[in-house]
Amino acid sequence: MIFEAQPDDIDELYELWRLLLDMQQTYHVVFRYRPGSEQALKAELLQRLKDKSTRVFVYQEGDTWVGMLLASLRPGSAGFRLSSKGYIGETVVREEFRGKGIGKELFEAARKWLSDQGADHLELQVSVHNPQGIHFWESLGFTPSTQHMVLPLQAPGNSKKTK
Incomplete structure (x- = not known):
């Protein structure tokens, strides 16, 4: 069963988020x-x-919180053809439940909500080191549009620049 998480669900949701x-x-x-x-x-x-x-969609089976997907509506520039971004964020399904269509069900719930809110396109980021994730999102029709790149200026917990 899919439902929208509420603030009172923070402990159960945090456990899923930590898996991710x-x-x-x-x-x-x-x-x-x-x-x-x-x-x-x-x-x-x-x-x-x-x-x-923002909405956090959760899939629950019995007493087990199986997966989650975070969806947000983010305004864009009216000057662009696609100007109302639906953003798919943190998404995870417990390993033992993968391959059963749960991720797709979570995505469809998010897509419907984002579309109902006026989103004209969906975006997400997936790690280049996560081939399973890339394959999953491609199977739902997502295609690359940019390459997200990062340059840490300081080592984590340090004030010195990284080499």
């Missing part, structure tokens, strides 16, 4: 979180839950 964050730790420094940062991370997630232009 933990999976991404080896992909790039941009995904790494600080040890002991649970409260800050929960506060970030709670802020997203309270954002009126």
